[in-house]
Amino acid sequence: MSEREVADERYRVGYALQPKKVESFIQPSLHEYASNHGIDLIQIDPNTPLQQQAPFHCIIHKLYTPHWTKHLQQFSALNPNTPIIDPPDLIHRLHNRLSMLHPLSHSQISLQDATLGVPNQLLLQSSHNIQHLPLRFPAIAKPLAADGGAGSHELRLVFDREGLTALTLPTVLQEFVNHGGVLFKIYVAGRRVRCVKRKSLPDISEEELRTLKGAVPFSRVSDSGVEDGVDSAEMPPQSLVDELARALREALGLNLFNVDVIRDANEPARYLVIDINYFPGYAKLPSYEPFITHFLLDVVRAHSA
Ligand SMILES: O=P(O)(O)O[C@@H]1[C@@H](OP(=O)(O)O)[C@H](OP(=O)(O)O)[C@H](O)[C@H](OP(=O)(O)O)[C@H]1OP(=O)(O)O
Ligand SMILES: Nc1ncnc2c1ncn2[C@@H]1O[C@H](COP(=O)(O)OP(=O)(O)O)[C@@H](O)[C@H]1O
Numbered sequence: 467m468s469e470r471e472v473a474d475e476r477y478r479v480g481y482a483l484q485p486k487k488v489e490s491f492i493q494p495s496l497h498e499y500a501s502n503h504g505i506d507l508i509q510i511d512p513n514t515p516l517q518q519q520a521p522f523h524c525i526i527h528k529l530y531t532p533h534w535t536k537h538l539q540q541f542s543a544l545n546p547n548t549p550i551i552d553p554p555d556l557i558h559r560l561h562n563r564l565s566m567l568h569p570l571s572h573s574q575i576s577l578q579d580a581t582l583g584v585p586n587q588l589l590l591q592s593s594h595n596i597q598h599l600p601l602r603f604p605a606i607a608k609p610l611a612a613d614g615g616a617g618s619h620e621l622r623l624v625f626d627r628e629g630l631t632a633l634t635l636p637t638v639l640q641e642f643v644n645h646g647g648v649l650f651k652i653y654v655a656g657r658r659v660r661c662v663k664r665k666s667l668p669d670i671s672e673e674e675l676r677t678l679k680g681a682v683p684f685s686r687v688s689d690s691g692v693e694d695g696v697d698s699a700e701m702p703p704q705s706l707v708d709e710l711a712r713a714l715r716e717a718l719g720l721n722l723f724n725v726d727v728i729r730d731a732n733e734p735a736r737y738l739v740i741d742i743n744y745f746p747g748y749a750k751l752p753s754y755e756p757f758i759t760h761f762l763l764d765v766v767r768a769h770s771a
């Protein structure tokens with residue numbers, strides 16, 4: 467049977483992304499799969515009013531300039547029924563490492579025997595007395611801004627109080643939790659959810675802690691490929707993955723994001739959310755073409771029903 471399934475109705479989905487993201491996300495395989503299922507992916511020129519590029523059945527985007535936001539607002543005013551995936555003001559909450567975890571810092575999801583929370587963290591400011599921080603070392607210093615801008619992925623492992631002096635303040639300081647070097651990335655696209663394993667920072671032993679001093683920079687650990695320990699790591703329960711995705715989708719009001727989750731090596735039923743990313747690198751998911759296409763079909767069909 468032919469793979470091609472030409473749908474009766476065609477939908478125009480506009481995308482506004484940076485050139486690098488167009489290259490990684492709008493791959494020919496996605497274009498083709500979407501097209502075969504009735505979705506025409508149309509590249510938007512963010513510098514031209516959207517109305518001139520219409521019609522669209524849906525718009526997806528990852529651009530943050532005020533200029534782009536204004537174009538979106540103008541278009542929405544004229545086309546209130548066209549879904550914008552997602553509203554810029556809601557995406558904005560993920561650009562701050564404190565507000566991104568806010569929905570989870572104030573609640574703890576329990577499912578079967580597992581719990582889901584966030585590591586102990588604070589916003590370290592120059593007014594803090596570093597002798598009396600309510601936080602244990604080792605810790606990770608993370609830039610408050612998580613907007614993809616310069617430096618937003620420049621993190622530091624901090625082993626002791628002296629290490630704090632190397633940091634540019636304010637910064638988010640989060641307790642490092644040993645988690646067996648394995649990270650779970652939960653990709654969400656509307657009601658569609660996929661969880662994959664990635665390499666993460668290795669555990670830090672008590673012995674290492676006695677010798678490691680100060681602060682060391684690191685970045686993009688999960689980009690550096692899959693390792694042996696990762697392959698054999700048990701996945702989190704599917705019910706936990708689904709419930710986390712559902713709860714976050716509802717709390718954040720967003721459709722396109724992923725969540726970085728670790729499992730406490732000393733308490734294996736304790737899962738911790740450490741990061742949430744807007745419109746992440748879906749193309750790294752095997753078979754991301756149907757994943758994204760069926761999400762887009764969910765959206766356009768819900769709005770044209
Ligand atoms: O480029 P990729 O595929 O590594 O995707 C990045 C994401 O990687 P992931 O899918 O979680 O492995 C990445 O996730 P992490 O922060 O590395 O967990 C970010 O979402 C990044 O966006 P930004 O630089 O924060 O705006 C994403 O970068 P952009 O492609 O959106 O610029
Ligand atoms: N609290 C933590 N405990 C242990 N490892 C962590 C913690 N926070 C982050 N990491 C490690 O650092 C990596 C980057 O941190 P993350 O918060 O995801 O920032 P980024 O937005 O740059 O991906 C994570 O993928 C994980 O490997």
Ligand SMILES: [Mg+2]
Nearest residue numbers: 726741742743
């Ligand atoms: Mg991350």
Ligand SMILES: [Mg+2]
Nearest residue numbers: 612741742743
């Ligand atoms: Mg991130």
